Amino acid sequence: MTALLETEALTVHFATSDGPVEAVDGADLTVRTGEVFGLVGESGSGKSVTAMAIMRLIQPPGRIVKGSIRFAGIDLATLSEKAMRDVRGSRIALVPQSPRTSLNPVMSVGKQISRVISVHGGLGWRASGARAIELLAMVGVPDPAHRAKQYAHQLSGGTCQRVMIAMALATSPQLLIADEPTTGLDVSIASRIIELLRDLGKRTGAAIILITHDLGTVAQSCDRFAVMHAGQIVESGDTRCLFRAPAHPYTHALLRSIPRVDADVVLQPIAGSVPALLHPPAGCRYQRRCELAMPVCCEKPRRTSVSVSHDVACFAAEKKYAAAS
Amino acid sequence: MPPLLEVSELSKAFPLRGATRMLATFRGGPQAVQAVSDVSFNVAAGETLGLIGESGCGKSTVARCITRVIDPTSGTVLLNGQNIAALDKTAMRRARHDVQMVFQDPTAALNPRLTVRRMVEEPLRLEGKLTSTQRRERLFEVMDDVGLGRDLVDRYPHEMSGGQRQRVNIARAIATHPRFVVLDEPTSALDVSLRSRIILLLEHLRKRLGLAYLFISHDIATVKYLAQRIAVMYLGRIVEEAPGAELFARPAHPYTRALLSAVPVPDPDAATERFPLSGEIPSPLAIPTGCALRGRCPLAQPICAEPVPLRDIAPGRKVACHLA
Structure with missing residues (x-):
C-alpha cells in the first residue's frame, strides 16, 4: 500500500520565557492509504500536538521548527496558509475530543x-x-x-x-484524524463509535489516525500504530507484531501497567513520570524511567527495523536484535 | 457473621421541579426521576464489591445514599447493624467517621485554599477523639500509608500532581479509621501510569487495614482487578450480581453480556464476539415496565413485559432475567 502521509523529523516547539517546550521531537510517521493508524501514549506525550501539526493548526507561541509533512505529494509544513485552507477540513478532517463543546x-x-x-x-x-x-x-x-x-x-x-x-x-476527506473520540463515552457507546469509524474508513477509503491512550482500542481497531513518549515516537509498526513482540521498554511497561478483562495479571506501574518537556533529557527521553538505560542513551537513538513492518528507536533493543540476527 | 454493610430495598426518586414538572403534569408523565429502585446488596468486612453500569444507571446515587450525602426515599442501609438511612443529623455526623468516600475528580474534591495538613486533619478534628499532638501523629501515619512524603503536608493542592492529589483524598478518607469506604470512580480521571499505582495502593490498604470497599466504576477492567464480587446496574436496578471471576466467565444477564463484550481487549488476536443491544439507554423518566432492557435486548420474549425480580440462580449468584 502507498503512503498517504509521511512526516519526517517533525519537531514542534512552544516558546516560553524559560526556553522552548519541546512538545514533539523528531517524529517520523507513515500513514498508508485506507488504514487505521493508532497513536498511543500517556497524557503530555505529544499525540495531539502531532495531530495539530499535521493539520497546521499549531498557534503561536507554538511553531513547527523542523521536519516535513508530506501528504499526497505536497509538503504541508511549507505550504502557504491560503493553500492549506483548501487541504484542511476538506482533504484532512478532524474529529475532536469533546464533541459537545x-x-x-x-x-x-x-x-x-x-x-x-x-x-x-x-x-x-x-x-x-x-x-x-x-x-x-x-x-x-x-x-x-x-x-x-x-x-x-x-x-x-x-x-x-x-x-x-x-x-x-x-x-x-482522504485522511481523518480522530483525537480521543471516545473519551467520556460509556464502553458500549465507545465501542460502537470506534466500529463506525473503522467501517466508514473502509467504505470511503479514507485513512484514519486514531489518537488514544487505550491499548485495548488499538488492539481491536488499528492496522498499525505508533507509541509516543514525551514527544518522541519510540516504536511503530504492525499492530499484531507490536503486541506479540514489543521491542521498546516503554511499550513493554505500558502493556504491563493496565488491568485486563481477558486475563489475570499482576499490575506493574511504569516507573517515574513523563519528563518535563522544558529542558528534557538529551537523547532518549525515557532513559530516566528505563530499567535498561545505558550511558549511550544520552544520544538520540536511531530508528531501526525489528522486522519488515516494525521499527523501534532504542539502543537496548537495537543491541538485542543485532545479537539475535 | 452478619455482613458489615447491608443495603435493602434502597430507592431514590428525585422529584421534578419548575418547568419540567409543569410539563410532566400537562403530559400526565411521572413527576419524579426514579434514579434507584429496590437495590439490595451486602458487603462483608474486608471485601470489595464492584458496581458497574453505564452513566446514568444510578451507581453514584447509590453511593451518595449510603454515605447520606443525599437521603434515600425508602429502604435501609445497615452498617454494623445500625440503620444509617434513619439517623438524625447529629447521630449521622458520628456515624460518618465509619463510612468515607473518595471522589472521581481529585482536584475538585480538594479545597484549593487549604493545605494537606488542614484537609487530612479536618475529619480527625470533627471526630474530636484526639489531641492536637495525636492528630499530627495520625496525619504522618496516613501520609505514610498512602505513600506521600511527610514534607508534602504544608503544600496546597495546586502544588501537587494529579496522582498526589488523589492520594491526599484517600489519606483523608482513611484518617478516622473507617471500616467502609465508597470509591466513586477514583481512577477514571487519572492517566494510565498513575491509574495502576492508585489501584495497587487501594488494594494494599484494603489488605493491610481490613477495609471494605464499594468500588464504583465504568472501567470494567479495573473493577475486575479490585473486586471480589461485582453487581451490574441498569436504569436504577441491579440486574446481576456474581463473584468477579464467574461474572466474566459466564455472564447470565443479556445486559452484562453486552457490557462485557464491549470492553476492548488489548490483544489483537482475541476472538471478540460482540453481543449488541439496539438503540440507546432510555430516559430514566420513561423506564419500560417489566424488564427495563426488553426494548433493546435481542433475546426479548413476551414474558419480559412481566416484572422481573432479582433471584438466586446459584450460590452467590443473582440475576434479574426471565430467560436466564
Missing part, C-alpha cells in the same frame, strides 16, 4: 454540517441540507431528518460524536 450550541446540527458542505463543496443550501441528512443517516443516527433540526444539548454524547464524524466526512 465542539458543536455550536445555537445552531442546529444539520445546519452546521451543511455549512461545511457549502464552504468546501460549493453546493447550494438546499442540496447541502439534503446531503447533511444523508450523512447523518450514514453515521447511524436514527431519524436523521428530525435530528438535523435539533441542537447539541438535545443529543446524547454518543450522538454528538456521530454528528462530529458526519461533519468530518462531509467533504470526503
Whole structure:
C-alpha cells in the first residue's frame, strides 16, 4: 500500500520565557492509504500536538521548527496558509475530543454540517441540507431528518460524536484524524463509535489516525500504530507484531501497567513520570524511567527495523536484535 | 457473621421541579426521576464489591445514599447493624467517621485554599477523639500509608500532581479509621501510569487495614482487578450480581453480556464476539415496565413485559432475567 502521509523529523516547539517546550521531537510517521493508524501514549506525550501539526493548526507561541509533512505529494509544513485552507477540513478532517463543546450550541446540527458542505463543496443550501441528512443517516443516527433540526444539548454524547464524524466526512476527506473520540463515552457507546469509524474508513477509503491512550482500542481497531513518549515516537509498526513482540521498554511497561478483562495479571506501574518537556533529557527521553538505560542513551537513538513492518528507536533493543540476527 | 454493610430495598426518586414538572403534569408523565429502585446488596468486612453500569444507571446515587450525602426515599442501609438511612443529623455526623468516600475528580474534591495538613486533619478534628499532638501523629501515619512524603503536608493542592492529589483524598478518607469506604470512580480521571499505582495502593490498604470497599466504576477492567464480587446496574436496578471471576466467565444477564463484550481487549488476536443491544439507554423518566432492557435486548420474549425480580440462580449468584 502507498503512503498517504509521511512526516519526517517533525519537531514542534512552544516558546516560553524559560526556553522552548519541546512538545514533539523528531517524529517520523507513515500513514498508508485506507488504514487505521493508532497513536498511543500517556497524557503530555505529544499525540495531539502531532495531530495539530499535521493539520497546521499549531498557534503561536507554538511553531513547527523542523521536519516535513508530506501528504499526497505536497509538503504541508511549507505550504502557504491560503493553500492549506483548501487541504484542511476538506482533504484532512478532524474529529475532536469533546464533541459537545465542539458543536455550536445555537445552531442546529444539520445546519452546521451543511455549512461545511457549502464552504468546501460549493453546493447550494438546499442540496447541502439534503446531503447533511444523508450523512447523518450514514453515521447511524436514527431519524436523521428530525435530528438535523435539533441542537447539541438535545443529543446524547454518543450522538454528538456521530454528528462530529458526519461533519468530518462531509467533504470526503482522504485522511481523518480522530483525537480521543471516545473519551467520556460509556464502553458500549465507545465501542460502537470506534466500529463506525473503522467501517466508514473502509467504505470511503479514507485513512484514519486514531489518537488514544487505550491499548485495548488499538488492539481491536488499528492496522498499525505508533507509541509516543514525551514527544518522541519510540516504536511503530504492525499492530499484531507490536503486541506479540514489543521491542521498546516503554511499550513493554505500558502493556504491563493496565488491568485486563481477558486475563489475570499482576499490575506493574511504569516507573517515574513523563519528563518535563522544558529542558528534557538529551537523547532518549525515557532513559530516566528505563530499567535498561545505558550511558549511550544520552544520544538520540536511531530508528531501526525489528522486522519488515516494525521499527523501534532504542539502543537496548537495537543491541538485542543485532545479537539475535 | 452478619455482613458489615447491608443495603435493602434502597430507592431514590428525585422529584421534578419548575418547568419540567409543569410539563410532566400537562403530559400526565411521572413527576419524579426514579434514579434507584429496590437495590439490595451486602458487603462483608474486608471485601470489595464492584458496581458497574453505564452513566446514568444510578451507581453514584447509590453511593451518595449510603454515605447520606443525599437521603434515600425508602429502604435501609445497615452498617454494623445500625440503620444509617434513619439517623438524625447529629447521630449521622458520628456515624460518618465509619463510612468515607473518595471522589472521581481529585482536584475538585480538594479545597484549593487549604493545605494537606488542614484537609487530612479536618475529619480527625470533627471526630474530636484526639489531641492536637495525636492528630499530627495520625496525619504522618496516613501520609505514610498512602505513600506521600511527610514534607508534602504544608503544600496546597495546586502544588501537587494529579496522582498526589488523589492520594491526599484517600489519606483523608482513611484518617478516622473507617471500616467502609465508597470509591466513586477514583481512577477514571487519572492517566494510565498513575491509574495502576492508585489501584495497587487501594488494594494494599484494603489488605493491610481490613477495609471494605464499594468500588464504583465504568472501567470494567479495573473493577475486575479490585473486586471480589461485582453487581451490574441498569436504569436504577441491579440486574446481576456474581463473584468477579464467574461474572466474566459466564455472564447470565443479556445486559452484562453486552457490557462485557464491549470492553476492548488489548490483544489483537482475541476472538471478540460482540453481543449488541439496539438503540440507546432510555430516559430514566420513561423506564419500560417489566424488564427495563426488553426494548433493546435481542433475546426479548413476551414474558419480559412481566416484572422481573432479582433471584438466586446459584450460590452467590443473582440475576434479574426471565430467560436466564
